[in-house]
Amino acid sequence: MKNVKIIIDNKDLVVPEGTTILEAAKKVNINIPHLCYHPDQAIKANCRLCVVEVAGSKKLTPACSSFVFEGMEIRTNTKKVRDMQTGVLELILANHDQNCLQCLRNGTCELQDLCRRFNISKTNLEDTVEALPLDDTNPSLVRDSSKCVKCNRCVEACQKTQEVHVLTHSHRSVHYNITPAYEMPLEDTLCVFCGQCAAVCPTGAIVEKDETQKVWDAIYDPRKHVIVQVAPAVRVALGDSFNLPKGDIVTGKMVAALRRLGIEQVFDTNFTADLTILEEANELIKRITEGGTLPLITSCSPGWVNFIEGRYDHLLDHLSTCKSPQQMFGSLSKTYYADLIGLDPKDIFTVSIMPCTAKKYEAQRPEFEKDGVRDVDVALTTRELARMIQASGIEFTDLEEDQFDNPFGIGTGAGAIFGASGGVTEAALRTAYEVITGKGLPNLNFLQVRGLEGIKEATIDLDGLELKVAVAQGLSNAKVLLKQIQNGTSPYAFIEIMGCPGGCIGGGGQPIKSTLEVKAKRMKALYKIDADLPLRKSHKNPDIIKLYDEYLGAPLGEKSHELLHTHYHSRNKKYDFSSLKK
Amino acid sequence: MSSVNATTFEVLNKELAAKIDTIITNNANNSTKLVGILLEVQAIVPKQYLPLEIAAYISQKMNIPLSRIYDVISFYAALSDVPRADCVIQLCDSVVCKVTGNTVLKESLQELLGIKVNEITADGKYALEPTACFGACDIAPAIRVNGRVFGHLTSKEKVKKVLDNYK
Numbered sequence: 001m002k003n004v005k006i007i008i009d010n011k012d013l014v015v016p017e018g019t020t021i022l023e024a025a026k027k028v029n030i031n032i033p034h035l036c037y038h039p040d041q042a043i044k045a046n047c048r049l050c051v052v053e054v055a056g057s058k059k060l061t062p063a064c065s066s067f068v069f070e071g072m073e074i075r076t077n078t079k080k081v082r083d084m085q086t087g088v089l090e091l092i093l094a095n096h097d098q099n100c101l102q103c104l105r106n107g108t109c110e111l112q113d114l115c116r117r118f119n120i121s122k123t124n125l126e127d128t129v130e131a132l133p134l135d136d137t138n139p140s141l142v143r144d145s146s147k148c149v150k151c152n153r154c155v156e157a158c159q160k161t162q163e164v165h166v167l168t169h170s171h172r173s174v175h176y177n178i179t180p181a182y183e184m185p186l187e188d189t190l191c192v193f194c195g196q197c198a199a200v201c202p203t204g205a206i207v208e209k210d211e212t213q214k215v216w217d218a219i220y221d222p223r224k225h226v227i228v229q230v231a232p233a234v235r236v237a238l239g240d241s242f243n244l245p246k247g248d249i250v251t252g253k254m255v256a257a258l259r260r261l262g263i264e265q266v267f268d269t270n271f272t273a274d275l276t277i278l279e280e281a282n283e284l285i286k287r288i289t290e291g292g293t294l295p296l297i298t299s300c301s302p303g304w305v306n307f308i309e310g311r312y313d314h315l316l317d318h319l320s321t322c323k324s325p326q327q328m329f330g331s332l333s334k335t336y337y338a339d340l341i342g343l344d345p346k347d348i349f350t351v352s353i354m355p356c357t358a359k360k361y362e363a364q365r366p367e368f369e370k371d372g373v374r375d376v377d378v379a380l381t382t383r384e385l386a387r388m389i390q391a392s393g394i395e396f397t398d399l400e401e402d403q404f405d406n407p408f409g410i411g412t413g414a415g416a417i418f419g420a421s422g423g424v425t426e427a428a429l430r431t432a433y434e435v436i437t438g439k440g441l442p443n444l445n446f447l448q449v450r451g452l453e454g455i456k457e458a459t460i461d462l463d464g465l466e467l468k469v470a471v472a473q474g475l476s477n478a479k480v481l482l483k484q485i486q487n488g489t490s491p492y493a494f495i496e497i498m499g500c501p502g503g504c505i506g507g508g509g510q511p512i513k514s515t516l517e518v519k520a521k522r523m524k525a526l527y528k529i530d531a532d533l534p535l536r537k538s539h540k541n542p543d544i545i546k547l548y549d550e551y552l553g554a555p556l557g558e559k560s561h562e563l564l565h566t567h568y569h570s571r572n573k574k575y576d577f578s579s580l581k582k
Numbered sequence: 583m584s585s586v587n588a589t590t591f592e593v594l595n596k597e598l599a600a601k602i603d604t605i606i607t608n609n610a611n612n613s614t615k616l617v618g619i620l621l622e623v624q625a626i627v628p629k630q631y632l633p634l635e636i637a638a639y640i641s642q643k644m645n646i647p648l649s650r651i652y653d654v655i656s657f658y659a660a661l662s663d664v665p666r667a668d669c670v671i672q673l674c675d676s677v678v679c680k681v682t683g684n685t686v687l688k689e690s691l692q693e694l695l696g697i698k699v700n701e702i703t704a705d706g707k708y709a710l711e712p713t714a715c716f717g718a719c720d721i722a723p724a725i726r727v728n729g730r731v732f733g734h735l736t737s738k739e740k741v742k743k744v745l746d747n748y749k
Contacts, residue, residue, distance in 0.1 A: 165647035170656040181652035182634045182663065189648075575591070575638050580599040 006072040021063035021074055022050055030076055033085055033114050035092075035202050036151035037064040040516050042160070044152050049088050049114070052076045060084055086118050094125035096203075097146035103204040104387075108512045110202035111149060132177060135185045139364045140193035140209055140357040143186065148178055148205035154197035161501060163476040164307070166191045178205075188574065190310040192475070194303035194499045195357030195381075195508020208357050208381045208509055212388050215378055218349040219262040226349045227265040227337075228258055229329045229408065232273060233355040233419030233504035234382045236525040240511035240518070241386030242396040247521030249529060252401025257389045258353075259402060268404045269352065270411020272325040272332070273418040273427070274538035275547070276300060279322045279564055280424075281431040281538075282555040284494055288465075293317045295470075295485065295492040298424050299568075300324040302362035303499025303508070307475050309571035312482050318495075321565040325418065326352050326359055327368055329408065330375030331563045336551050340407065345373045352379045355419070355507030358499065367566060381509025407543055413530030414538045420523045421473035421503035422449035422456055425496040429460055429469070430537045437463040444536055450527065452502055452520060455480060457492070469494040474501040593628060594635050601626055602636070606643055613646050616654055620661055625729065629665040629706065637663075659713070667702050667709035669748045671695075672726040676715035683736065684723035690738040691725070694745055708748075 002017045008025055015024045020043070025032050036047040043065045051060035055073035060081065063074075075081070093115065100106050131146035150169070155178060158167040166180050166189045180189045198206040218224045239248035258266045284296050299305055299320045308319060323331070329352065334345040352359065356379075362368070363376040380388075389396055403409065414430055417423030426446045433441045448458035449469070454477040457470045470492045472478045478497045484490040500506045505522035506514055514522075530536060538544065552559045605622045609615040623640065624632050632655050641648040655661045673688060692698055695708050702709045718724040721733025725744070732744045 159647075159649075165649050168647075168649035168653045170653055172657060175656075181637065181648045184634075575635055577599070577639055577642060580594065580596050580639075 004068055004070045004072070006068045006070075006074065008074045009076055015068055017068070019068050021052055021054075021061070021066050021068060021072075024068050025052075025063065025074070025076060032063045032076055033117070034064055035110055035114070035149055036153065038153050038156075038200055038515075041153060041156050041200070044156075047088070047092075047149065047151055049085055051081060051084050053078050053081055082118075086120065089114055089118055089120050090123040090125055092149055093120065094123060094127050095129055096149070097129055097131070097144070098127075103147065104207045104210055104383075105201075105204035105512075109204060112203075130174075132179060132183055136209065137185050138187040138191070138193065138209075138361070140360045141186060141191075141195060141198060141206060142209050143206050145177060145179070145205065147203045149203055150176060150178060151202060152178070153200040153202065154178060154206055157196040157200050161474055161476060162192070162194060162196055162499075163479055164190065164192055164194070167197060190571075192303045192306035192310065192499060193358040193361045193508075194475070196500060197508075198357060199506075199508050199510065199512070199514060208383060209360060210384060210387075211360070211378050211380060212384050212391075215351055215380065215388065218351070218377070221349075223347055224349040225265075225341075225343055225347055226263050226351065227267060227333060228263045228351045228353060229267045229269045229272070229326070229333075230254065230258070230353045231269045231326070231355055231359075231419065231504060232411070232416050232423075232526065233507060233510070233522065234353050234385070236419070236505060236522040236529075237355060237382050237510045237514070238386060240513070241383070241390075244397060246518045247525045249525050250396075251529075252403070253396060253399040254385075255404055256399040256402035257394050257396055258385075260394055260399075261388055261392055263351070265405045266402075267329070267408035268411045268415075269325050269329055270415030270418070271408040271541070271543065272329040273300075273415035274412050274541045274544050275328050275564065276322050276325050276418075277414055277424075277427045277431050277538035278544060278548075278555045279560060280320050281428045281435060283320055283322065284428065284432055285436060286556065288467075288493060295490055295495045296320055297494075298496045300418065300424060301497060301499040301504075302356065302358035304475065304478065304497045305568065306358060306361065306571065307478065307499065308482075309568055312486075313570035315482060315485055316568045316570075318485065319568055321567065323368075323564055323566045324359075324362065325415075326354060326362065326379065327375055327566070328564050330363070330368060331370075332408070332547075334370065334373055334375055335563060336547070337407070345370075349377050350375070352376050353382065353385045354379050355382050355504045355510045356500075357381060357508040359509070382507075382511060383509060386511065407547070410535070410541055410543045412538055412541050413533040413536035415541075416529045416533070417526050419504040420450070420526045421498045421501075422446075422451070422471045422496065423503065423526065424498075425449045425458075425469055425471050425494065427538055428494065428496075429467075431539045432467075433460070433462055434537065434539065436465065439463065441537070449496075450523075452516065452523070454501075467494065468492045469496070471496045473498045473503055473506075475499055591635050593633060594639060598626065599639065602639060603643065606640070611644055613644060616644070616646065616651070617658065617661075619644075620651070620655060624661060629667060630670050630728075631662040631665050633663070633665075665702075665706070666711075668707050670709045670711060670728055672711050672713040672716070673699060674715055674718070674722070674724055674726075675712045678715070678719040679723040682722040686737065687723045687725065687735045687741060690735075690741040691745075693738070694742060 032050045034050040036044040045062045045065035050063040052063045053075040054061045129146045135143040235251040239250040297318045333350045338345045359379040363379040368375040414427035449471050460467045502519035506519045637651045718731045724733040
């Protein structure tokens with residue numbers, strides 16, 4: 001590609017043709033202010049904050065949507081530019097709920113950062129915050145339009161990244177808004193609660209439903225035995241909230257912090273991830289040998305489950321009946337574990353720490369309850385855990401490393417990689433190969449299914465039996481594979497689908513600013529955890545073997561069926577038009 | 583966690599659904615003709631608007647996301663997501679009507695209907711809306727009532743005569 005010479009704020013620079021001014025400025029450490037620009041999204045150019053002066057042009061130029069040309073002279077810091085940026089910020093602020101102290105994004109808000117940077121306090125403008133009613137009736141997300149800056153990032157996440165098409169822009173001019181159709185609450189729409197909208201929102205207009213208080217209350221309640229499980233993707237992302245390098249593995253510190261918070265037993269969801277593999281690999285083998293519905297599709301991503309239940313309910317037979325690792329842990333915690341320590345299930349309070357907002361919805365599904373006792377009492381996101389640690393005054397970075405508790409403390413490498421797209425497939429293949437062939441797997445690494453590509457596929461030779469598998473991340477990619485099944489052209493026996501781009505490491509509950517670059521680092525960290533572990537196959541997990549020996553019997557057995565499997569149903573059909581047919 | 587299967591509708595019925603089907607078929611189920619389709623459908627819905635159930639029906643028939651249909655409905659002033667009236671009176675507020683003196687026309691309408699522009703009568707019978715030029719400058723000042731244009735409305739008597747058609 002051709003390079004062009006440009007000058008930004010008196011600094012000479014050579015950048016490839018096709019670079020935007022905003023990207024070029026980043027290379028010389030100039031951060032041009034912006035709200036709608038997002039490195040992983042299309043150019044929108046609607047916030048008008050990134051304007052700069054270009055020599056030869058009388059008008060100010062938006063840096064996010066203008067490409068450099070040979071000899072371009074750019075100034076990012078003139079009076080004209082700053083006056084414009086200050087003016088735009090003041091206008092946004094006049095239409096924004098300024099109660100920052102009570103906002104979940106206090107400290108991670110891009111608008112707040114810019115106001116601090118431009119030293120904007122009270123303006124002369126009259127505040128007129130006309131907002132739609134607060135939308136907080138669903139278990140996962142809260143939308144507060146009084147904090148919306150109309151940047152359209154969430155609309156792109158919902159419509160393009162996920163192709164869920166729930167959020168849209170509506171009306172014009174002063175009535176312009178971001179909303180689902182007819183201003184419906186999310187619960188009445190086909191929202192899957194993946195939280196990708198919340199992950200890209202620059203402000204507090206879309207946030208996770210904060211449930212930290214419920215956990216504090218349980219911790220302070222002497223009658224409650226509070227236990228926690230932590231999902232694989234949390235340990236490579238939590239460090240972000242404490243300014244550690246992206247992709248740092250903080251497993252030990254995280255366990256230590258949870259214990260300091262007053263959690264009695266800290267367990268690892270990697271353990272039930274291994275358990276999921278035992279059940280799912282056997283389900284796959286059974287479907288192949290007994291002629292069941294194929295391809296078998298994974299069911300651990302609750303955003304994905306919501307999606308298929310809402311839009312492709314005629315394909316529900318393809319979905320694995322396995323509960324997700326979170327819910328397997330939940331039901332074991334109120335049965336096996338309760339028996340083990342001799343407590344009434346009512347007195348056990350099970351918390352899960354998840355990278356995901358849809359996990360909150362999953363935890364509250366009516367089917368995951370027995371005799372009035374919830375399997376999982378509260379599902380917190382990574383962000384909420386970070387807030388609890390910050391609230392308790394723990395110096396996270398200086399914590400001494402600690403270890404998970406037994407009997408759910410051992411997770412293999414196969415469980416760890418559940419957090420990355422392709423991980424479930426790789427873990428399932430490691431077990432399926434050895435169970436089907438009865439031989440040891442020569443190479444544990446299935447590199448074809450790793451990485452950030454939207455759809456990955458691989459063909460595995462299981463001792464003469466050829467197995468085609470596919471992996472999709474993000475729901476727009478999932479649609480491609482579903483359409484193949486619909487048309488009868490799907491060549492696969494097994495499909496893994498993760499609702500979020502990158503898998504759980506890019507989940508909607510992860511620390512803010514999970515860009516593709518950050519996701520790649522988290523992914524690398526999970527494969528490092530896997531490679532460093534002595535146990536890398538789920539069926540070799542000694543505690544899993546023990547669990548089957550002592551309690552469950554065999555995979556897909558009666559007890560497993562009762563505790564570890566579930567059923568699905570068509571979701572949220574607002575209208576049934578069949579009665580209108582002649 | 584709602585899982586409602588509503589089969590009863592407020593305005594949608596077999597007859598209306600069949601008419602909507604015809605409109606969509608006549609437009610070759612072409613998503614680029616959505617605005618025209620919505621205008622045609624709106625005209626046959628009682629109170630001349632596009633409620634959620636109708637938008638959801640069109641969304642399913644044409645395989646267009648409901649959110650996009652709402653985006654279009656809310657964008658255009660000619661489309662409404664809230665009930666209008668049996669009789670929608672559109673008063674041109676563009677230049678030619680103004681210079682030919684539509685003040686009398688406007689005041690007569692307000693007086694005869696007992697409502698102001700952008701209001702609906704209490705019985706839901708009449709709505710008075712401003713609109714951009716609809717091309718009747720030759721007979722300005724003009725109004726459009728349920729799609730039909732009336733011109734030369736220079737006195738209260740003339741306005742009354744038009745309204746008498748819509749009692």
